Structures are given as structure tokens and as C-alpha cells.
Amino acid sequence: MIATGLDARRGPMRPLPASDLMVQAEHLRKTYGPTRVLDDVSLALGPGEGLTLLGPNGTGKTTLLRILATLQRPTAGTLRIGGVDALKEPEAVRGVVDMVGHGTWVYEDLTAIENLRFWTTLGGHDAARPRLRAALESVELDTVADQRARTFSAGMKRRLALARVLLGRGRLLLLDEPFTGLDRAGRKWLGEFLMAFKAQGGALIVATHSFDAGVGVADRVAILAGGRVVLDRPAAELGLDDLRRLYDELAAGPGTAP
Amino acid sequence: MAARILGWLALVALLAGLGAAFGYAPREAVQGNVQRIVYLHVPAVLTAYLAFALVFVGSLGYLLTRRPGWDRLALSAAEPGVVFTGITIASGSIWGKPTWGTWWTWDARLTSTAVLFLVYVGYLLLRGMIDEPDRRARAAAVVGILGAANIPIVHFSVSWWRALHQPSAMIGPGSAPYPWWMKAVILLNFAAFALLLGYFVARRAEIARLEDMHAG
Amino acid sequence: MSAYVRRAWIVVWKDVLSERRSKESLNALVFFSLLLLFVFQFALGPDRARVETALPGLLWLAFILAGLLAFGRTFLVERENDCWEGLVLAPGDRSAIYLGKLAGNVLLMAVVEAALLILFALFFGLDFTAALPALVLVLALGTLGLAAVGTLYGALTAQLRARELLFPVLLLPAVVPVLLGAVTATQSVLAGQPLAEAMPWLTLLAAADVVYLVVGMLTFEFVLEG
Numbered sequence: 223m224i225a226t227g228l229d230a231r232r233g234p235m236r237p238l239p240a241s242d243l244m245v246q247a248e249h250l251r252k253t254y255g256p257t258r259v260l261d262d263v264s265l266a267l268g269p270g271e272g273l274t275l276l277g278p279n280g281t282g283k284t285t286l287l288r289i290l291a292t293l294q295r296p297t298a299g300t301l302r303i304g305g306v307d308a309l310k311e312p313e314a315v316r317g318v319v320d321m322v323g324h325g326t327w328v329y330e331d332l333t334a335i336e337n338l339r340f341w342t343t344l345g346g347h348d349a350a351r352p353r354l355r356a357a358l359e360s361v362e363l364d365t366v367a368d369q370r371a372r373t374f375s376a377g378m379k380r381r382l383a384l385a386r387v388l389l390g391r392g393r394l395l396l397l398d399e400p401f402t403g404l405d406r407a408g409r410k411w412l413g414e415f416l417m418a419f420k421a422q423g424g425a426l427i428v429a430t431h432s433f434d435a436g437v438g439v440a441d442r443v444a445i446l447a448g449g450r451v452v453l454d455r456p457a458a459e460l461g462l463d464d465l466r467r468l469y470d471e472l473a474a475g476p477g478t479a480p
Numbered sequence: 481m482a483a484r485i486l487g488w489l490a491l492v493a494l495l496a497g498l499g500a501a502f503g504y505a506p507r508e509a510v511q512g513n514v515q516r517i518v519y520l521h522v523p524a525v526l527t528a529y530l531a532f533a534l535v536f537v538g539s540l541g542y543l544l545t546r547r548p549g550w551d552r553l554a555l556s557a558a559e560p561g562v563v564f565t566g567i568t569i570a571s572g573s574i575w576g577k578p579t580w581g582t583w584w585t586w587d588a589r590l591t592s593t594a595v596l597f598l599v600y601v602g603y604l605l606l607r608g609m610i611d612e613p614d615r616r617a618r619a620a621a622v623v624g625i626l627g628a629a630n631i632p633i634v635h636f637s638v639s640w641w642r643a644l645h646q647p648s649a650m651i652g653p654g655s656a657p658y659p660w661w662m663k664a665v666i667l668l669n670f671a672a673f674a675l676l677l678g679y680f681v682a683r684r685a686e687i688a689r690l691e692d693m694h695a696g
Numbered sequence: 697m698s699a700y701v702r703r704a705w706i707v708v709w710k711d712v713l714s715e716r717r718s719k720e721s722l723n724a725l726v727f728f729s730l731l732l733l734f735v736f737q738f739a740l741g742p743d744r745a746r747v748e749t750a751l752p753g754l755l756w757l758a759f760i761l762a763g764l765l766a767f768g769r770t771f772l773v774e775r776e777n778d779c780w781e782g783l784v785l786a787p788g789d790r791s792a793i794y795l796g797k798l799a800g801n802v803l804l805m806a807v808v809e810a811a812l813l814i815l816f817a818l819f820f821g822l823d824f825t826a827a828l829p830a831l832v833l834v835l836a837l838g839t840l841g842l843a844a845v846g847t848l849y850g851a852l853t854a855q856l857r858a859r860e861l862l863f864p865v866l867l868l869p870a871v872v873p874v875l876l877g878a879v880t881a882t883q884s885v886l887a888g889q890p891l892a893e894a895m896p897w898l899t900l901l902a903a904a905d906v907v908y909l910v911v912g913m914l915t916f917e918f919v920l921e922g
Binding site (some may be wrong): 503543565584595598602605609610618619621622623625626627629630633634636637638640641645 | 725844848849852856857858862864865868869870872874876877880896897900903904907909915918919921
């Protein structure tokens, strides 16, 4: 494994039954009454791979991520994470999946380091102070370690969430619009963070409608439109311009000819 | 199919029970014909208990298997359960009026049944407030399980509480023991009500199943 | 410390810390208790004998009303900070979270109940000192029962639109046995009777507490999903 600064702080990955694929979702469907939010979505992702899920807002990206995180159950379909049936045994899967979504899980009355101490202990991980501080350093929040999170900007809260991820032992990271609210330096930083995560064998899925930032970390790109995956290709195959054109066409909806 | 059989059996049993209550059972000396209401009151409360036991089973079944059929069982039993509880309270109240002069007394059974009524009306209200099927079923299941576990506790606490404040027992609502033939008629009517409950549950569950199919 | 206890403990730690910093709940609850005192006085009139007769009931009425407020807010800090999902996704046995939240609620109620007792003693000229040890026992058993159901139903209704309506509707019928037992036992204790008199009621309370705790611990993970 490449020894980056992040490595040493992460600790050993939690052992799992051997499996080729990190995520194996097949024919997922989610309906809310008459509304079909997701329709026949299938995905496969291996360790060390990054998938960027593109799609306009409201097309089910968040719902899909939440299903993958075992926060919601699909109406139909199967889901295996790390070789384990996530629908039958969500418990077994939860230690392996980390999600950084719209809510950043930050208690505003607690300081940065107290927040980390809470989530790390709740997750059953070692919450020794030096370890927490090191994680804060990695996300460049060590200067505000003892400041209450109420004063943090959105970007800082997201970095705190990533520090939380560092302290866990997740192998699958799901990120929902992680680039919003970050400036150029922040995006660059996040991109590097995600690349290092992949380099360690972690898999990630980034859902975003922000085109440029999201594609950088991707090994594969998928487009979600109308609740269906309308494109799923290795990123290397597509040039950025082609991808943009396809995205505009496909995301406009069915019935518009490519 | 099963529902229809249950329905016919229930009808026959109800007619038999009615006949027994008015024809076979003798008129009570002190209270008069109003005492016959015991043949409605006691079977109703027993049937309510049966219904809530079914709610418990359905709730447990759903939490363990996540199959909607169990949740439909819980729902289908809760609704008639509340109705039978209501019948118990109303009949107890009507029975008490000529005997004790008031519509309501804090008699042990009446009070326990009233608490039960409140618990399961809350159950139905909760179900009405949640749209998402899985979340609704889970939330209802928890309330259904606690509600059922609470039934004996409520029963004991109310009886003891009543024993502190009650004057000596008299033949009237809430008093026992019953002579053998009274028990027999009560049992007959209970069987009839239980069949009726089964009929309601079967029908309601079928409607629920069709609703789910249509929605999904 | 086993991992389970550590996780329950960190929930208590977090709640106590949050509460100490924000001071939202405790201040409001103690002030609410003060208000209740005035309301009771106005409702019952100046006759002190009347208040003394009604005292056990009044005490528990006050505890339940405060409890409705306190328990309904059990997961408020999670909702406000968007942390609910973090609890849902926490690995391991989530009944540890239930126990942690329960412990936090019991601590909160203990402070409120102590404040109420002091206020009652002050305003109505009552003397609890003789009965205090037995009274504390009754309060502990009763509060545990209220909190066990309150924490569970607080979680259950946390994400619902009609939370404020449903929570009391669900909680009150469920804790009728606790109310009956606690009021009767309190009456016995305040009347100076030996503890043995109230023993059957205390046993009932303890049994109810055990049942509610067990149901709470077993079903909490189902409440905490999604």
C-alpha cells in the first residue's frame, strides 16, 4: 500500500469476507406510493474504484445513496455490500459503509474534537485524544479543535465529517454533493482526499450534479435520469466534452434523441 | 373463501348465542333483564383481548420477518379490537346505570378496558399519521408489542387500585363468580364473537392486501 | 468498560454536555415546574388541607407533565443538528443508545423532581424530610417507568409531523400503571406509613419497569431505522 499521511492515521481496514465486488446492486426499485423514484437500477463497484453518479437534482441520486447506506429499504431488488446481503443483514454492513450526506452529523454545541470523540466512540473505534487530533490535522481543522461547531462554515463541517470518516474503518464511502459550498482550494483538497482513500483500497460513490469536480475522482461515470441509470462507462473512455454533451441530452429526459 | 365460511359460522353462532342469552338463561332476580347484558359485555372484552393478542402476533411477525402480511394482520385485528373494546365499555356502562345509578364508575374492569381502548385508539391514530409502509408497520409494531405487554400490568394495577377504594362487591358489572350455566352462555357468545372477529380480520386483511397491491 | 457500556456512556456524556452548554431544557423545565405550582394553587384554592390531601396526585401530575415535555425532546438535539441518521447508521447493538438516552432522561427528571419537591415544600409549607428516603425510592421507580416508555416513544415520534400530538396520546395510556402505583405508594409514604405497606405497589412498579425496559431495549433498533 502507498504510505500516505492518511494511511498511518486510518489504521487497519476491518476484515470482511472476501469478495470481488464492494457494491453489487441489482434491479433496485423505490416507490413512494404512486411515484417511482428509482426504477431498475443496477450498479457494481470494486474496491479501490470510484464511481461518480451524475444527474440533475430530484432524479433519485440521494435516494439511491441512502439505500446503499442501508438508511432506506428498496421496494424491490437486491443489494450486496462487501459480499454481505445488505437487506437481510444491514447490521453487518453498517460498520463498513460511511456516508457524508446533506446532514453532516455535527452537534453544534460540541467542539470539533468532542464531536469526533462522540462519533468515534459510538462507532466502537479507538477515540484516544492523539488519534482524534491527528484526524483533525489531516482535514486542517486542528486549529479549531476546541471551538464549538456552531461557528463552523458548511465547508468546515464537511471536513469534520471527513475527519470522522478517517477515524472509522469504512471501506465504502458514499458522498452526496460533497463539493457544494467548497471553494477551489477546498475542492482540490477533497479530490486529493478521495484519491488517497481509493489508493488504500476503499471504494467510493460520489453523487453530484456538479460536473467538473465530480468527474476528476471517477474511474467510472454513471448518469441517473428519471430514476434509471442511462449511462455507465469507465471514465477513461469518455472525453470531458463528450460526457458533457451526453449528460445534457440524457438528463433532459427520455424522448430526446441522442 | 375462508372469510365467507367464518362469516356464516359467526352468524349461526351469534343467533345461537342470542337465543341462549334470552331464551335459555333465566331472568335475574335482582337486576332484571338488564343483567342479560353480561352475555354481551364479557364475551366482548374476551374477544377484544383475543384481537389484541393477534395485534401482538402480527407486530412481532413483522419485526422478525418484515413481511407485510404480518402488518396487515396487526392492522386488521386492531380495528375490530377497538370496536369490541368500545362495546365492552358501552355495555358495562349501560349495565351499571340501573344498578348503580350512574353511567360511569371506576370499576376495575371498566377502567382497565378504558385504558386499553385509549392505547389502541392511539395505535390506530399513529398508523394514520405515517404514510411510508415500512416505517408505519415498524412504529405500529412497537406500540402493539408494548400495548400487549402492558395488558396484564394494567389489569393488576387497576384491580389493586380499585380494591383500595371499592366497597364490598355486589352482583353487578365487574363481579364474579358466575354460575356454570352463565359461564356456558358467555362462552357460547364468546365463540360467536371470536368467529365474527375472525371474519372481520380476514376481510380487512384482504382489503389491505389489495390496497398494497394497488399502491405498489 | 465493555464496548456496549462505553457506547451508552458516550451518549449520556454528549447529552449532558450539550445540555450544560445550551441550557435549553433544564431551565425551561424548572421554570415550568414553578408555573405548575401556581396553576395548582389557583386551581385548588387557598385551603391548605385540600392541597395536602391531593399532594401525591399533584406531585405525579407535575412529574408527568414535565416528563411529557422532557421526553418529547429526547431526540430534539439530533433532529436540530441533523444527526439522526448518524445514530441510525451506528454499528453495533443500538439498545446502548436507548439506555444512554434513558439515563440522560432520568438524570434530567431527577433534577426537575428535586426542584419540584423543594418548590412544593416552600410554597405549601410542607415537610418531606421524614419520608425522604422512602419517597426517593418511589420517585426513582416511578420515574424509571415513565422514562423507559417516554424514551422509546420519544424516538418513535421524533421524525413525525404530528409529533406533539401523538407523543402524549401514546405515552399517557401506556404509563397508567406507573401513575397508579406511584401515586398510591407516594400517598402511603407521605402519610408516614412504614415502607412495608407500600411494598406490593413498589413491586408492581419494579415489575412494570422491567417489562418496559426490556421491550424498549429489544424494540429500539426497529424504531431507529430510516
